Amino acid sequence: MPLDKPYTDIPGTTIFDAEQSRKGYWLNQFCMSLMKAENRERFKKDERAYLDEWAMTEEQKQAVLTRDMNRMIAAGGNIYFLAKIGATDGKSFQQMAGSMTGMSEDAYREMMIAGGRPSTWTPPAKDKP
Template identity: 75%
Template sequence: MALDKPYKDIPGTRIFDSERASQGYHLNQFCMSLMKAENRERFKTDQRAYMDQWPMTEEQKDAVIARDLNRLIDLGGNIYVLAKIGATDGLTFQQMAGSMTGMSEQEYRDMMINGGRSIEGNRYLHEQKSE
């Protein structure tokens, strides 16, 4: 029986919980393999062949190829190990975070310096005002 997860009631919230950890085990192992330079080179040479070494789902592999980090998180990826993909591509964590929000790196940086996102629209759904 699944535990009560009140965070599922907050729009856009993705928590790396036990369900996601189980779902993304092989995806995250693939990402961790990118810590070695020789593996990064093999991945860059033939992404699909390299990923086929792990029993990841096709949806996970497609999301890696698309570099769709939000989808990868939904599919069990842990953002801290997904960062290995970005690093392989020469991206900073700030650039990756910007891409996840639909902002440029500079827009994301400015938003964070100015206090982050507004709470409006990011509350529990049951707490939001009806329009």
């Protein structure tokens, strides 16, 4: 029986729920492998060969190779795991987040200091009993 997911219509948002977790299991396991220096070196030496050791989909592998964070999230990646890729590349979390918004790191920082982007989503009206 599928669960009711009232959050699926939030524009521009992918919620990391149980379904996304299952979808991205191997992608996230790959990311966690990058916590070990020897795995980071193997990955940097031949990214494709290292990715091919994991039971990831081709879509997930291509998203990693192109460093498309939004595509990785859509493919089941969890941002906290995906941060390991950024760290391997010498990027800060702020640089990664900026890349996801299409903004420079400086523009992203300024936007966040100013309070973030305005929400374009409004919750649906609740039915009154």
